[in-house]
Amino acid sequence: MSRLELLVDRDGPLTRAAVLADGRLTDLHIDHADRPSLLGAIILGRVERIATGLNGAFVDLGNSLGGGLSGLLPAADVRRPVLDDDSPQPRSNRPGAKPAPIGALLRTGQPVIVQVKADAVGSKGPSLTMDITLPGRFLVHAPLGRDIAVSKRLGTGPERAALARRIEQLATGAGWIVRAGAAQVADDLLAAESEALHLQWRAIRDDARAGSAPRLLHPGPDAPTRALIEQGAAAPAAILVDDPAPAGQIKMGDGPLLSALRDWCDRHAPDLLPRLSAHTDAHGDAQRLFDLRDLDSAIAELLDVRVPLPLGGSLVIERTEALTVVDVNAGERGNPLDVNLDAAAEIARQLRLRNIGGIVVVDFVNMRSRGDAERVLAALSQAVESDPVQTQVYGMSKLGLVELTRARRGTPLAALLRP
Numbered sequence: 038m039s040r041l042e043l044l045v046d047r048d049g050p051l052t053r054a055a056v057l058a059d060g061r062l063t064d065l066h067i068d069h070a071d072r073p074s075l076l077g078a079i080i081l082g083r084v085e086r087i088a089t090g091l092n093g094a095f096v097d098l099g100n101s102l103g104g105g106l107s108g109l110l111p112a113a114d115v116r117r118p119v120l121d122d123d124s125p126q127p128r129s130n131r132p133g134a135k136p137a138p139i140g141a142l143l144r145t146g147q148p149v150i151v152q153v154k155a156d157a158v159g160s161k162g163p164s165l166t167m168d169i170t171l172p173g174r175f176l177v178h179a180p181l182g183r184d185i186a187v188s189k190r191l192g193t194g195p196e197r198a199a200l201a202r203r204i205e206q207l208a209t210g211a212g213w214i215v216r217a218g219a220a221q222v223a224d225d226l227l228a229a230e231s232e233a234l235h236l237q238w239r240a241i242r243d244d245a246r247a248g249s250a251p252r253l254l255h256p257g258p259d260a261p262t263r264a265l266i267e268q269g270a271a272a273p274a275a276i277l278v279d280d281p282a283p284a285g286q287i288k289m290g291d292g293p294l295l296s297a298l299r300d301w302c303d304r305h306a307p308d309l310l311p312r313l314s315a316h317t318d319a320h321g322d323a324q325r326l327f328d329l330r331d332l333d334s335a336i337a338e339l340l341d342v343r344v345p346l347p348l349g350g351s352l353v354i355e356r357t358e359a360l361t362v363v364d365v366n367a368g369e370r371g372n373p374l375d376v377n378l379d380a381a382a383e384i385a386r387q388l389r390l391r392n393i394g395g396i397v398v399v400d401f402v403n404m405r406s407r408g409d410a411e412r413v414l415a416a417l418s419q420a421v422e423s424d425p426v427q428t429q430v431y432g433m434s435k436l437g438l439v440e441l442t443r444a445r446r447g448t449p450l451a452a453l454l455r456p
């Protein structure tokens with residue numbers, strides 16, 4: 038089993054969290070202070086305008102998030118409000134059901150608790166939902182729900198029902214999504230996480246009832262927290278934080294990065310506290326952590342169009358406005374099947390590291406048989422299974438192109454690191 042490490046640092050406006058497996062970069066999360074992401078933020082918004090043609094409502098998200106943003110709340114994502122006010126309580130849509138007309142669900146000026154499920158892209162504002170979720174390492178709290186849903190990655194065997202019964206006995210409150218890694222986690226950790234997430238929701242709900250709209254109720258998870266949440270039960274063996282004092286100041290105690298991460302672990306992941314330390318405390322070395330591990334050059338390579346493959350081939354990754362195209366080159370002596378199998382694993386890794394979302398088309402090296410093509414498709418499907426972002430491989434077209442989609446989540450790496 039690979040040894041995982043989480044390395045965290047701050048570089049100018051960037052807060053970076055890198056996950057390494059046996060020293061190799063596998064996941065990268067970056068926050069840009071000048072280009073903040075709203076993904077996962079929970080906001081007390083106000084319905085600004087009913088858009089009948091879109092069967093949705095534009096919701097005013099306020100100025101505290103960086104400049105008077107509005108987002109679109111589709112009718113299919115409207116749920117029964119949890120605010121105690123004197124306004125009529127409109128119907129809510131059930132997930133999966135045909136949505137009712139937006140005018141029957143919401144009215145202009147109404148306060149609503151919404152969550153950002155996709156950041157703004159170009160002139161298109163953030164995408165919103167009232168299906169609030171609070172993610173944890175093992176559980177996701179869906180406080181407006183009543184059911185316990187178990188990850189499809191656990192298959193269809195009896196262990197799914199057994200795990201659901203276990204969570205029903207351990208969890209505080211209702212509305213839980215059980216992640217696959219929860220099956221191997223001790224009861225006390227599951228119970229502690231469920232209580233922390235439930236208390237977090239109660240604080241958000243009470244805050245919403247106590248003040249006026251629009252305003253931010255709860256920010257989305259920052260880069261280090263996202264990294265820990267997305268690793269799930271695969272806990273890092275070490276969490277090192279490079280948290281230097283600002284220029285011209287003497288460092289006194291923990292820096293803000295380390296303090297914030299320690300506070301989060303104390304509430305949500307007490308088992309990780311012994312693994313958390315400051316870089317200089319652990320190594321007595323003044324050299325920056327990302328320099329020491331040569332991560333700056335590894336991150337810079339993620340902006341290159343060409344990605345070399347171990348067997349001598351390469352990938353060429355080109356992003357367009359509509360989709361991302363990946364071309365697999367065999368090199369001078371590469372066997373087509375071996376190169377394509379090698380490429381499948383690297384494509385999955387690059388999609389994660391570059392945070393590429395939307396439609397992806399892959400042009401693999403031409404293969405000799407249908408059986409070889411099926412092996413490559415199976416390898417690609419298996420490679421993207423561990424991606425925390427929903428990724429679907431659809432198969433190969435008549436032109437020999439493989440089509441897949443990856444849900445858009447946050448800002449692509451290229452946009453975050455552009456000058």
